[in-house]
Amino acid sequence: MRKSFKSGPNIRQWVHDRIAFLAVVIFVVGASINIAVDQFLSQDNIWLHPIKEFSLLIALIGIVSFGYEVFLRDLTFREYKQALQEILNPDAVRLGIQGIYKNRSELGSATSFEGLFKKVKREIFIGGSSLLSISTSSRELLKEKVLKGINVKLLLMDPDSQVVELITKQGGGKHTFLNEIKTSLLLLQRVQDEIEETAGYSGKAKLIVHTYDTIPSHSFISVDSGDSTGVIIADIGPYLGRSTPRPSMMVVNKKNGMYDYWQEMNNLMWENSKPVNFTPVESLGSKTKTLVLSSGRETDFYDTQTESWRPASIAQMDPGWRTIKGSHWIWIRESATLEEAKTGSQNKFRVQFDIPPGKQESIIRAELLLRSDDACHITVNDVGMNQEFGGSDYPDPFIIDIEKFIKDGENTISFELICFAKPNAEIPEDNRTGLIYRLHIEYRE
DSSP: OOOOOOOOHHHHHHHHHHHHHHHHHHHHHHHHHHHHHHHHSSSOTTTTTHHHHHHHHHHHHHHHHIIIIIIIIHHHHHHHHHHHHHOOOHHHTTTTEEEEEHHHHHHHHHHHHHHHHHTSSSSEEEEEESSSSHHTTTTTHHHHHHHTOOOEEEEEETTTTTTHHHHHHHSSSOOHHHHHHHHHHOOOOOOHHHHHSSSSOOOSSSSEEEEEEESSHHHHHHSSSTTOOOOEEESSSHHHHHHOOOOOOEEEEEETSSHHHHHHHHHHHHHHOEEOOHHHHHHHHHHHHEEEEEEETTTTEEETTTTTTEEOOOOOOOTOOOOTTTTTOOESSSSSHHHHHHHHHEEEEEEEEEEOTTTTTEEEEEEEEEEEEEEEEETTEEOSSSSOOOOOOOSSSSEOOOGGOOEEEEEEEEEEEOOOOTTSSSGGGGGGOOOOEEEEEEEEE
């Protein structure tokens, strides 16, 4: 069971509360003196009026200070912050750019789907090539949003398009792209079925899936398209048809900014797409159950200090590393220390999953796609694989058939990740380490 950790004290709020309290004290003291002075001094006393005026001034200072702290300070701070940002980076602010990320892992570290979708009011619109990362790690989140009355539009490539073969050839090596699209469609159909079968589902909002048969210009995530609070995260540059890390930017809806451009591009892709007819996909997997797990939240690492398993972290990617659709590079922390880079490290990771009783013999496919840096040893249910795996920069990941090692009930895949020492490292980035994988299991229901 994973524990949640409370963050430390909010210093800014602590100071804010005490300044507001001090302002109230100043007002009370000034008002009290102003009222009480008449009881102690006669009307003809030369000190009466100076004391009353001074106490009134103190009370007014307290009122103004309290009002500023409670009502105006945050507003003033935001205005100063925006003005400072415009001075430091006027072009980014003018164009509505809130962030630029060099790859998906950096984007994942900066913002999560939960955070991005937290304030959505009416629509989530996501487009990409296979959307495997969406259909695996975010399917429950999207289902929750639809059930709460928010429309979800998803746009991915048509598996029957001739462009799929072209993109596959561009990638080289084993052809996994078509499988990614079909897997994603199968999982999205499951989500749609679960939504429609949920008790109390009103049909007010829907999960709408479209496909297109041209080379995608970009991938994107759009929240509340066209609204003043709208946000778009879009790839920068053309689709390259392989697992090359792609930079992206986050833009907000600002007049004469980049938002309108990306919104128009997204809408053009949607207008030239067609609704998915899930009937053909049913024939591919109506009698099968699919389990897809990816490196990220489902992965734990063994903390030697506490002697317990804890959630792994999304790691900083090396520029030469390649990704796996639907997965993140992970490690025990975002990055290693300089000492770890120099001396090397060795850490254990695991992912656990269940296979229903009696289904082990019905497994159609059980594949583990994996890359690591530097080396990784794998154990499936106490059975060690003889091969040492790495290949962080290979055109295609290792594809490991683990079907014969899967059993009914609880299963565990363990990863022992080794980072070789690099004594001449000057900064942690000189010797990065990480692990990325995707597990795909299908069995007959």
